[in-house]
Amino acid sequence: MKWIVLVAAALLFFAPAAQSRSRFWNAGIDKDQAVYNAFHQLQTAVARGDRKSAARLMEYPLNVDWAKPGARKFHSVEIQSQSEFIRKYRWIMTPKLQAIILKSKPSDLWSSWRGVAVGQGDVWFEQLINSPKIKIRSLFRE
Numbered sequence: 001m002k003w004i005v006l007v008a009a010a011l012l013f014f015a016p017a018a019q020s021r022s023r024f025w026n027a028g029i030d031k032d033q034a035v036y037n038a039f040h041q042l043q044t045a046v047a048r049g050d051r052k053s054a055a056r057l058m059e060y061p062l063n064v065d066w067a068k069p070g071a072r073k074f075h076s077v078e079i080q081s082q083s084e085f086i087r088k089y090r091w092i093m094t095p096k097l098q099a100i101i102l103k104s105k106p107s108d109l110w111s112s113w114r115g116v117a118v119g120q121g122d123v124w125f126e127q128l129i130n131s132p133k134i135k136i137r138s139l140f141r142e
Contacts, residue, residue, distance in 0.1 A: 027111040059135035
């Protein structure tokens, strides 16, 4: 009987915390709306072809990964600045990556210790250290 009382008390104590947990808690993000806002800004920039707005959403250096069709080996490059991102926009934001971004819905976002992802990890958002800002840290161009 004591065991049942202890379990019931524990459930009552921890239940409110579990219910109020952010959807993206495992990425270290406690404000879901900040992620949704950043995602919406990315979709808007991509839909308009607005390179400058897209560049402002990135955290630099930005990791851009890709694989050649049929290849098993991945390649990676670091984009160092907004100006470099703008210059290489067409190379980075392939039609396939743009389609993934534009077709995704906020409910499609998922998270892990690495951040919040779009698609199958094609775009990775994360919260900056000591800041409420959400930025894109990594892209996978297909």
